[in-house]
Amino acid sequence: MTYMVEKLSEEKVFKDPVHRYVHVRDRAIWDLVGTKEFQRLRRIKQLGTTFLTFHGAEHSRFNHSLGVYEIVRRIIDDVFDGRPEWDNRDRLLTLCAALLHDLGHGPFSHAFEKVFDFDHEDFTRAIILGDTEVNKVLKNVSPEFPEKVAEVIAKTSEKKLVVSLISSQIDADRMDYLQRDAYFTGVSYGQFDMERILRVMRPREEQVVIKKSGMHAVEDYIMSRYQMYWQVYFHPVSRSAEVILTKILHRAKQLYKDNYAFKHEPQHFISFFSETENVTLEDYLKLDEAVIMFYFQIWQNEADPILSDLCRRFVNRNLFKYAEFDPAKEYKKLAELNGLFLKAGIDPDYYLVVDSSSDLPYDFYRPGEEEERLPIHLLMKNGELRELSRESEIVDAISGKRRTDHKLYYPADFLADExxxxxxxxxxxxxxE
Structure with missing residues (x-):
């Protein structure tokens, strides 16, 4: 299908610390960046509570979304252009999907989703298809264009090659967030040779493949991802902050259900706390991290001791301590601790929390399984495709191996007060101990 592609009179650029410049030549991309729904991403941190561990991690979903767009633009314009396997009529579709892939993220992203049982992808689709500025821009391309973009992001599109550029085990999303998150946290784990990977990418009908000569760059990329997850994304201090964040929201929600008289009514949360009201898209878009932090500030002065204490902890970074914990072996100890906390007058529902993190750094093809993943394929000199772990001993060593870590979080200061x-x-x- 051919879409109306209007070009700008001159190229626009965004200065970027990771990619140097983000280049925009298409009117639709420029207009999408200017929509209020996309600008909202400036007020959503890319790494949630990680700024309380790595003080530089203040970057936003806005930064990241532009970065993913730029990587996809480079792949299409510099690597795929002119290759028979690539249909350049899909160019604008791919660029828009790359730019908008995180559009529905809520404040503090995954922690927020867990409390209210949301999926940000549902809201991404709602923004793209609803009565929004984003929808109007996309409809200017063609009436059916918003649905086509939403299908790519939801991974239901028939254009599997386009989907793989944005969502696969070696996609533009991961390549940007690894480098961007490493830059802003100040660590070196997320660095890899993206320039080399882009040069050896090749389009195929259903996914991107990698020339065999680029295998070592891909190995480096996978190991970088592994290290970033365990050294940054799953850092126990960041997880402590996230535990407190989720408990604040749980407590406020419970108080609202119990008809607690808040000193300042939580207007922005009413549809989220109430089981009788549906959360509208308008409600969702009004709630960003600045709004949440406003409530955390004023809830420090609430009469409820648990809500006020948890908010003071989050705002002032007085986080929970943690202990190693094995739920399979130590469930009796956890039950004993629950009882002791109650006897000490400390509510274990809010102050004794098991948190688990799990990651699968690379997986081969497991048809029919949940979260089925297409593997990375290497393009051999004879034209044959070989799954990466069959050629790489490094990748084979971690393929299909899920690592899980459990921590038990608690307020050490409460226990020290005798x-x-x-x-x-x-x-x-x-x-x-």
């Missing part, structure tokens, strides 16, 4: 329940708190400390 003004009451001194003996019980001593027992708790002994169990946590």
């Amino acid at each position: 003004s009451n329940a001194k003996d019980i708190k001593k027992q708790i400390r002994t169990l946590l």
